[in-house]
Amino acid sequence: MQSIGTQSSQFLGQRHPLALVLYFGELFTGLLLFNHILITGLFFLGLCGSCCWYFGSRTVWRLVRSVLSLMGLILLLNILLSHSGASWWQFTLGTWHWSVSRVGVLYGATMALSLGGMIMAFVLFNGCVTASQLRALLNPVAPRLAMLLTLAIRFVNLFSQQFRRLLRLQRTRGMVVTAGPWRQRLTKTGSLLRVLLLGSISRAMETAILMEARGYGGRQRSQYRHYHWRLADTLFTLVASGLFLVILGLRLRGWGVTPNVHSLPSILATDWWVAGVVSLVVGLPFIGEGIYRLCQN
Amino acid sequence: MSELMSLKQLTFTYPATSRPALNDVDLSIASGDFVVIVGATGSGKTTLLRQLKPELIPAGKLTGTAQYQGRSIQTLSTTESAQAIGVVVQDPVVQPVMATVIEELAFSLENVGVSATSMPGRIAEIANFLGLDQLLHTPLQRLSGGQLQLVNLASALVLHPAMLLLDEPTAQLDPTTAQNFLNVLQQVHHELGLTIVMSEHRLDRVLPLASRLLIMQDGALLAAGSVATGLQLMTQHTELASFVPAIPNFFVQQHLTGHRLPLTVATAQQMLGQRGISFKLRSSAMPVKTAGSPLLTLTGVSFRYDQQAPTLRTIDVTFATGTWVAILGKNGAGKSTLLRVLAGLRKPQHGKVRLDKQLVWKLNNSALIRQVGLLSQHPIDQFTGLTVREELTAQARLGNEPANATTVTDWLAKLQLTAVADQNVFDLSGGQQQLVGLGLALITRPRLLLLDEPTKGLDPVTKQLVGRLLENYRAAGVTIVMASHDVEFSAQFATHGTFMFDGQLTPVQLSREFFTTNFMATTAVNRLLRQWVPQALFSTDVERKGGVDDQD
Numbered sequence: 001m002q003s004i005g006t007q008s009s010q011f012l013g014q015r016h017p018l019a020l021v022l023y024f025g026e027l028f029t030g031l032l033l034f035n036h037i038l039i040t041g042l043f044f045l046g047l048c049g050s051c052c053w054y055f056g057s058r059t060v061w062r063l064v065r066s067v068l069s070l071m072g073l074i075l076l077l078n079i080l081l082s083h084s085g086a087s088w089w090q091f092t093l094g095t096w097h098w099s100v101s102r103v104g105v106l107y108g109a110t111m112a113l114s115l116g117g118m119i120m121a122f123v124l125f126n127g128c129v130t131a132s133q134l135r136a137l138l139n140p141v142a143p144r145l146a147m148l149l150t151l152a153i154r155f156v157n158l159f160s161q162q163f164r165r166l167l168r169l170q171r172t173r174g175m176v177v178t179a180g181p182w183r184q185r186l187t188k189t190g191s192l193l194r195v196l197l198l199g200s201i202s203r204a205m206e207t208a209i210l211m212e213a214r215g216y217g218g219r220q221r222s223q224y225r226h227y228h229w230r231l232a233d234t235l236f237t238l239v240a241s242g243l244f245l246v247i248l249g250l251r252l253r254g255w256g257v258t259p260n261v262h263s264l265p266s267i268l269a270t271d272w273w274v275a276g277v278v279s280l281v282v283g284l285p286f287i288g289e290g291i292y293r294l295c296q297n
Numbered sequence: 298m299s300e301l302m303s304l305k306q307l308t309f310t311y312p313a314t315s316r317p318a319l320n321d322v323d324l325s326i327a328s329g330d331f332v333v334i335v336g337a338t339g340s341g342k343t344t345l346l347r348q349l350k351p352e353l354i355p356a357g358k359l360t361g362t363a364q365y366q367g368r369s370i371q372t373l374s375t376t377e378s379a380q381a382i383g384v385v386v387q388d389p390v391v392q393p394v395m396a397t398v399i400e401e402l403a404f405s406l407e408n409v410g411v412s413a414t415s416m417p418g419r420i421a422e423i424a425n426f427l428g429l430d431q432l433l434h435t436p437l438q439r440l441s442g443g444q445l446q447l448v449n450l451a452s453a454l455v456l457h458p459a460m461l462l463l464d465e466p467t468a469q470l471d472p473t474t475a476q477n478f479l480n481v482l483q484q485v486h487h488e489l490g491l492t493i494v495m496s497e498h499r500l501d502r503v504l505p506l507a508s509r510l511l512i513m514q515d516g517a518l519l520a521a522g523s524v525a526t527g528l529q530l531m532t533q534h535t536e537l538a539s540f541v542p543a544i545p546n547f548f549v550q551q552h553l554t555g556h557r558l559p560l561t562v563a564t565a566q567q568m569l570g571q572r573g574i575s576f577k578l579r580s581s582a583m584p585v586k587t588a589g590s591p592l593l594t595l596t597g598v599s600f601r602y603d604q605q606a607p608t609l610r611t612i613d614v615t616f617a618t619g620t621w622v623a624i625l626g627k628n629g630a631g632k633s634t635l636l637r638v639l640a641g642l643r644k645p646q647h648g649k650v651r652l653d654k655q656l657v658w659k660l661n662n663s664a665l666i667r668q669v670g671l672l673s674q675h676p677i678d679q680f681t682g683l684t685v686r687e688e689l690t691a692q693a694r695l696g697n698e699p700a701n702a703t704t705v706t707d708w709l710a711k712l713q714l715t716a717v718a719d720q721n722v723f724d725l726s727g728g729q730q731q732l733v734g735l736g737l738a739l740i741t742r743p744r745l746l747l748l749d750e751p752t753k754g755l756d757p758v759t760k761q762l763v764g765r766l767l768e769n770y771r772a773a774g775v776t777i778v779m780a781s782h783d784v785e786f787s788a789q790f791a792t793h794g795t796f797m798f799d800g801q802l803t804p805v806q807l808s809r810e811f812f813t814t815n816f817m818a819t820t821a822v823n824r825l826l827r828q829w830v831p832q833a834l835f836s837t838d839v840e841r842k843g844g845v846d847d848q849d
Binding site: 062130131132151153157161162165166168169171172173174175176179191194195198199202203207209210211212213214216217218219220221222223224225226 | 350352353374375376378379380384386391392394395396397400403404405406407408409410411412413416417420438452453456603637640642643661662663665666670671673677678679680681682691692695723737738
């Protein structure tokens with residue numbers, strides 16, 4: 001996924017990496033804390049909206065399509081495996097009896113939305129916090145690890161590009177991994193991975209030599225990019241942390257949580273309170289963008 | 298000028314070989330020199346270049362000394378070496394490690410510990426000088442090969458080196474981009490006084506910039522002197538004559554060798570004008586190559602990558618049996634994409650590609666391999682990591698004729714790969730990998746050959762070998778579709794030519810018609826003689842009408 005554009009991210013794109021990491025940490029924790037369909041649905045839709053704002057709806061729609069298929073699979077597995085509670089629909093064929101339970105559908109939907117929310121949150125995180133920001137964050141603590149992390153992120157990207165290219169071009173050598181019996185496909189995929197590894201190692205060796213030729217590995221490493229902590233970072237972090245503490249408090253009181261699978265469908269007034277605070281947490285970047293625009297000269 | 302680098306009795310032997318790759322080389326490079334190293338594949342050019350920077354020295358046995366400003370280069374620390382000697386290699390994608398242009402430039406400075414306050418100024422200066430200021434935050438994967446090579450140059454220059462080493466830096470660039478890169482290099486040399494040492498096969502654009510020419514042969518330094526002296530020497534050596542660029546070579550062929558040979562079209566025209574020499578077309582200079590029945594037909598083919606502008610726009614074209622069509626065009630014009638569509642590796646969103654009457658993407662893979670041979674732009678992507686012999690044997694088994702050891706041995710000989718037959722393909726030089734890739738495409742005896750930059754990294758002698766080999770196949774009825782930046786090679790061997798531009802192909806024309814009507818994308822001899830003999834493409838096409846011969 002691309003980094004967020006400067007036009008749409010005048011506020012979030014300028015935040016200190018630490019402020020962003022803290023915010024996303026709270027977001028991920030929030031996703032793990034609640035198992036109510038209303039809350040997970042809100043997280044998923046809110047994060048889809050944020051992604052649309054920052055990356056463009058066409059890009060996000062392509063991503064959501066693949067996420068939806070994964071979510072659909074989780075829903076289907078739950079429907080197939082969960083038979084407790086009241087049945088919505090039953091089917092009998094000879095001795096085989098199968099029912100779609102209400103709990104199975106709702107629990108499956110909750111799990112699917114939770115997973116979808118996680119993926120969308122990660123996509124947003126990936127777009128907001130670039131490798132160089134992560135490096136800037138880690139550099140004072142562990143400079144070598146910071147550099148290795150940056151290189152690893154870059155090389156994972158190159159590795160996947162190379163794999164896609166090999167997938168096509170190795171067909172000219174008779175290596176097709178999408179046709180034939182499964183055993184054959186597995187064998188060919190193994191061979192392809194071997195080629196990928198050999199080629200990548202060969203190129204990586206050359207790259208490593210050229211990195212050293214540009215002074216990598218010297219003792220006196222410095223850092224170009226320094227991010228300054230600004231007032232807006234303090235305000236953003238304070239508001240986000242405050243909201244997170246409220247969420248934590250509500251969770252400790254048992255609000256927005258389904259205690260057992262049979263009470264899944266019910267939505268209590270307390271759940272709406274949680275939903276309100278979660279909306280603020282997810283919508284915090286939008287609020288920030290709005291205030292930032294209001295404050296312009 | 299003061300001596301910057303010196304090599305004394307330098308001999309280098311790679312492990313597991315007995316013959317030295319460099320043999321007793323003595324060399325002195327002065328500050329401000331622009332040195333070009335020339336020689337056949339395997340002559341030791343790259344090995345010599347790699348001896349000039351400690352991190353690049355390959356594993357092997359080294360005797361003799363290499364000194365930078367009077368100090369053994371082995372004693373330079375990583376930081377000292379990075380700041381003193383910059384390097385740019387052939388493949389633009391191997392060097393970058395960061396995500397964006399600005400990060401890549403900062404990487405070099407961070408490595409040597411330049412302070413954060415000094416970095417922006419140094420980056421700004423070099424980015425403005427090389428015209429990269431508008432690309433600073435562009436992800437490197439979105440840059441063209443030429444832009445990427447400029448970034449590589451910038452990331453070396455940002456360290457303010459005294460010397461730059463370049464290993465065939467324009468080998469993967471189209472002629473215009475290559476010329477732009479060399480213009481920048483010339484500017485760097487003139488305005489910053491940097492010492493430049495560069496190995497190169499394509500000498501036509503490089504020699505006018507050079508102040509010294511080093512000629513390598515079989516690991517030995519045959520000559521190191523002025524460009525004029527070096528050129529004279531090359532014309533006298535049978536093995537090196539083909540390295541002489543087209544313009545000086547034209548003067549040699551026409552026996553116009555005076556006290557100096559011209560290097561550019563403008564100088565050559567001036568010299569011919571001064572001597573009052575003109576030319577006429579030889580009567581035998583216009584061979585006509587006829588085309589057979591249609592083999593490959595494209596109708597309304599359109600292709601686009603995700604979220605991007607169309608790469609191919611409604612292409613309609615037919616390639617006939619026994620033709621060799623050269624597709625010219627800039628880097629990123631869509632030539633490689635077109636070849637992959639023709640090879641059935643990419644399915645266009647619209648339109649049809651038919652081999653005879655079958656849709657290529659509906660052919661099963663085995664049938665496709667037997668009918669279509671592909672040499673991709675990076676042959677390494679088609680290798681499976683075996684030895685040269687094993688790679689060819691495995692591919693031969695997929696072909697139209699039963700494979701045996703003799704067939705493979707013959708192919709190794711044809712491609713001059715016998716000496717490296719038992720080496721792993723990943724350990725070969727770029728030129729040798731190109732030949733293995735060509736062998737893989739040909740050994741299945743396909744009807745259609747798709748070649749993406751087949752002459753990339755090949756020296757002029759090997760290029761001729763490849764040209765003649767392919768010409769034999771074409772004459773036997775194989776259809777060749779070739780994407781190439783190599784105008785001279787295309788004009789010499791292709792039967793037809795076309796441009797890829799704006800996602801479309803210009804009408805396919807007979808080669809001579811195509812190249813003689815082009816203004817820039819034509820041979821050096823055509824550019825030189827178009828006012829007298831516009832139909833001429835090579836020196837063999839013309840004979841002199843009059844004038845005074847220097848040798849008379």
